[in-house]
Amino acid sequence: MSGDQRVQTCARGGTTSSNSLQGREGIGTIWQAASRRDLFRGISKGLGSVAFLSLLKESVGASQSDAGNPLSAKGGHHAASADRIIFLYSTGGVSHVDTWDYKPQLVSDHGKKITANRWLNKPGAFERYLIRPRWGFSQHGQSGIWASALFPETAKMVDEMCILNAMHCDSDGHDKGTLAAHTGSAQFARPSHGAWVSYGLGTVNQNLPSFMVLAPHPPYAGAQTWGSDFLPGCHQGTHVVPGNEPLPFLRPEANRGRRQELELKLLETMNREHAADSPIDTFLEARARSFETAFGMQAEAPEALDLSSETEATLEMYGMKRGETQGMGWQCLVARRLAERGVRFIEVIDTGSNSGENWDSHGNMADHEKLAKKVDQPIAALLKDLKQRGMLERTLVVWTTEFGRTSFHQTADHPGREHHNLVFTSWMAGGGVRGGLVHGRSDEHGILPAEGHVHTHDLHATMLHCMGLDHERLTYRHAGRDYRLTDVAGRVVREILS
Numbered sequence: 001m002s003g004d005q006r007v008q009t010c011a012r013g014g015t016t017s018s019n020s021l022q023g024r025e026g027i028g029t030i031w032q033a034a035s036r037r038d039l040f041r042g043i044s045k046g047l048g049s050v051a052f053l054s055l056l057k058e059s060v061g062a063s064q065s066d067a068g069n070p071l072s073a074k075g076g077h078h079a080a081s082a083d084r085i086i087f088l089y090s091t092g093g094v095s096h097v098d099t100w101d102y103k104p105q106l107v108s109d110h111g112k113k114i115t116a117n118r119w120l121n122k123p124g125a126f127e128r129y130l131i132r133p134r135w136g137f138s139q140h141g142q143s144g145i146w147a148s149a150l151f152p153e154t155a156k157m158v159d160e161m162c163i164l165n166a167m168h169c170d171s172d173g174h175d176k177g178t179l180a181a182h183t184g185s186a187q188f189a190r191p192s193h194g195a196w197v198s199y200g201l202g203t204v205n206q207n208l209p210s211f212m213v214l215a216p217h218p219p220y221a222g223a224q225t226w227g228s229d230f231l232p233g234c235h236q237g238t239h240v241v242p243g244n245e246p247l248p249f250l251r252p253e254a255n256r257g258r259r260q261e262l263e264l265k266l267l268e269t270m271n272r273e274h275a276a277d278s279p280i281d282t283f284l285e286a287r288a289r290s291f292e293t294a295f296g297m298q299a300e301a302p303e304a305l306d307l308s309s310e311t312e313a314t315l316e317m318y319g320m321k322r323g324e325t326q327g328m329g330w331q332c333l334v335a336r337r338l339a340e341r342g343v344r345f346i347e348v349i350d351t352g353s354n355s356g357e358n359w360d361s362h363g364n365m366a367d368h369e370k371l372a373k374k375v376d377q378p379i380a381a382l383l384k385d386l387k388q389r390g391m392l393e394r395t396l397v398v399w400t401t402e403f404g405r406t407s408f409h410q411t412a413d414h415p416g417r418e419h420h421n422l423v424f425t426s427w428m429a430g431g432g433v434r435g436g437l438v439h440g441r442s443d444e445h446g447i448l449p450a451e452g453h454v455h456t457h458d459l460h461a462t463m464l465h466c467m468g469l470d471h472e473r474l475t476y477r478h479a480g481r482d483y484r485l486t487d488v489a490g491r492v493v494r495e496i497l498s
Contacts, residue, residue, distance in 0.1 A: 070232055071210060073202045076468025081432020081497070082396035083204075084339050085197065085463060088379060090350040090371075091178065091219035092359030095405035095417055096425035097446040098133040098368060101165045102146035105444040106407055107132045116408055116447065128408040130445060131417065134365050143436030150372040153380035159436040160383055160392065161429045162496045166440025166449035169403055169456045172421040174220040174360070177402030180456050182225040184485045191235070191476075193460055194345035195228040196485045198235040199476065200469045205342030207296030208304065209238040212338055214331040215349035216242055220402070226347065230478040237347065240334070242326040246305050247297075304337050317385065319377040332378040336385055339395055344467075350375050359401060364415045383429055396431025396466045400459070407446045423449050426459060432466045434498045457490030465492045 097103050110132035117125050135148040140155040145163060147155035171177045171186040180186035182193060191199070194211035203210035213226045218239075226237030240246045307315070308322075310333065315322055318329040328350060335346045352358030352371055361367045379399070386392040404424025405417035423442045429435060440452030461471040464485065471490055475482040 069202075071198070071202045071206065071234055073204045074200070076201060077470040077473055078468055080466065080468030081394075082430070082466040083394045084343065085194075085345050085396045085398065085431070085467065086335050086339060086382070087193070087345065087347045088350065088397065088399040089181070089219065089347060090359055090375065090399070090401045091174075092352060092361075092401065093174070093177070093403050093405055093419055094359045094401040094425075095133075095361070095365065095368060096165065096423065096442070097405070097407045098135060098365060099148050099150055099372075100146075100163050100425040100427065101442055101446050102137045102148075103133070103407070103442075103444065103446045106130060106446060109445065111412055114408060114445075126410065128406075128410055129412040129414075130408050131406075131414065135369075141436060145436065145438055150368060151376045151380075153376045154383075157380055157383045157429070160387065161427050161435055162433045162437045162439055164426045164428070164439050164454050164459070164493075164496075165423075166442055166451065166453040167400070167404075167424045167426045167456075167459070168449060168453055169421045169424075172403055172419040174402060174419075176221075177421060178220040178225060181400060181402050182221070183229075184457060184460055184487055184490075189224045189227065189229055190483070191229045191231045191485070192224075192226045192237060193463065193485055194226060194237050194347060195231050195235040196464070196474060197345045197467060197469070199228075199231050200464075200474050201344055201467065203342060203344055205300070207300040208338070208341055208343050209297070210344045211235065211237040211347075212343050212345075213237040213239050213347045213349065214242065214334055215239065215347070216326070216351050219349055219351055230483070231476060237345075240305070242330050244325055246325070247301055300341070304341050305334055307333060307337075314385070318381040328375045328378040329381070332382040333385075336382060336389075336391075339386075339391065340389075361405065362416045362418065365417060366415065386430065392430035394431065396433065396463065397429040398426070398459070398463060399428075400426035404446075420447075423447065423453075426454075428462075428496070432498055434496055437496060439493065439496050452495070454493055455489070457486040458493055460485050461490035462493045462496070466497075 097106060109130045112130050113127050114130060115125050116128050133148065135150050137146045137148050138155075139145065140147055141157075141159040143159050145155075145158040145161070147158060169177060169180055169186070171180060173186075176186040179189070183190040184193070192211075194213070198210035201210075211226070219225060223239065226239065228234075228236035307320075307330070312322070314333070315324075315329075318333045320327070320329040320333065324330060328348075331348045335348050338346050350371075357367055357371065359368065359371055383392065383397060386395050386397070401424065403419055403421040406420045407417075409417065423446060440454055441450045442448065443450045464471045464474060471484060471486045471492070475484045477483075
C-alpha cells in the first residue's frame with residue numbers, strides 16, 4: 001500500500017483507506033475558489049478527486065444518517081449503570097456442564113440411557129447415554145458459587161460475577177449461533193451489538209473508534225459479526241489483529257501530519273457544501289467523520305496498543321512476558337487500555353489455538369482443558385484489574401459462546417460432546433449487574449432450562465439497558481421498516497441488576 005493510503009477508517013471493517021490529494025501546489029488555489037462551482041471544478045481536475053468521489057460514491061444509496069457528528073457522545077434513554085462493554089467471546093461452543101453448571105445428578109447417572117437427541121422433542125429421538133463432566137466442581141468465594149476445575153483463576157472472581165445457567169438460543173449451527181450471539185439474527189446479516197451501541201451512544205474519544213474487536217482472526221460467520229450492515233459505516237467494528245503490527249497501515253509517512261490535516265479540512269469543506277444542496281448525500285457526514293477518527297488514530301491507537309508502560313506486576317497478572325504481542329493476555333490487557341481511553345464497546349474473541357482448535361469438542365473434551373488454560377488467567381486478570389482501578393463498577397463485562405454441548409452421547413463413555421443450543425451458560429460482571437449470583441437453572445442433567453431462562457435477545461436487551469439504552473427504542477429505519485438489535489423480542493433481565 002502506498003504512502004498516500006495510510007489513513008484508516010472504521011468503515012468497512014477498519015481497513016478501507018482514503019486516497020489523499022495528489023500534489024500540494026493546488027491546495028491554496030482550491031481554498032480561494034470564488035464559488036462552489038469553481039470548487040468542484042478544481043476537484044475534478046485531480047486535486048483530491050479520488051478521495052472526494054470515493055466518499056460520495058459510498059454515500060449514495062444510504063437510507064439514513066445522523067444529524068451532525070454521528071460519533072459524538074450522546075446520552076441514552078435513561079441513566080446508565082455502565083459506560084462501556086467488554087464482550088468476551090469463546091468460539092466453538094463451550095460445555096456448560098463442564099464449566100459453570102454443576103450437575104451432581106449427571107455424575108450419579110453417568111452411563112444411564114435416556115431417549116433424546118440434539119433437538120429433543122422433534123422426531124428422531126434415539127437412545128442416548130448420559131456422560132458426566134470430566135472435571136470436578138468446587139465452591140468459591142463468599143457466594144459459594146460452584147465452578148469446575150477448568151477455571152481455577154476465574155473462579156476466584158465469582159463474587160463479582162452473575163452466572164446465567166439457563167441461556168438458550170435459536171440455532172445449534174456454528175455460523176448461525178455466532179451470528180445470533182452478535183447481531184440477534186441467526187438467519188440474516190444484521191448490525192452487530194457493538195455497532196448498535198456506537199450508533200446509540202457515539203464515542204467519548206474522537207481519536208479512537210467507538211467499537212473495536214481484538215481477535216487473531218474472525219470467528220464462525222466471519223467479519224459480519226462486527227459489521228454495521230445498514231447502519232452508517234463509521235459504527236462498524238475496527239478489527240485489531242494481535243501481533244507485531246496490529247494495525248499495519250496506521251503509521252503515516254514522516255512529516256505528513258500537517259498535509260493530512262489540510263486534506264481533511266478540505267474534504268470537510270467540500271462535503272458540507274455538497275450536502276447542503278443534496279439530502280441524499282448527508283451520509284457523507286458520517287463517512288467523513290470516520291476519516292477524521294482515522295487521522296486521530298495515527299497518534300492515539302499506537303499508544304493504546306503499546307504495553308511498554310505497563311508494570312511487571314501487571315504483565316505477570318495477565319500471564320504475559322514483556323514484549324509479548326499475542327495471546328489472550330495481550331487481548332485482555334489491551335481491552336482494559338481501550339476501555340480507559342473511552343472506547344464504548346470492546347470485543348475480545350477467543351478463537352482457540354492458531355492451528356484451528358476451538359471449543360468445538362466433538363471428538364474429545366480434553367480440548368477444553370487446553371483451551372481453558374490459555375484464557376483462564378487473562379480473563380480473571382481483566383476482572384481483577386478493572387476492580388483494582390475502580391473501573392469495574394462502570395464496565396460491563398460479558399462472557400458467552402454460541403451454545404453449549406450435550407450432556408449425553410449416542411456412544412457410552414464417548415470422550416466428546418455434540419452441539420446443544422437448548423441450554424448453556426454465559427456470565428456478566430460489573431456495570432450494574434449483581435455479583436455473586438447464579439441466575440436460572442437447567443434441569444438435573446443440564447438438558448433444558450428449568451427456571452429463569454434467558455434468550456440471546458434478553459442478554460442483548462440487558463446489555464443495552466446497562467448502557468442506558470432502551471432496546472425497544474433503539475431503532476433504525478431500513479427498507480421500509482424499523483429494525484432493532486432484539487428484533488421483535490427480548491426483555492431486560494431485571495432480576496440480576498443491582
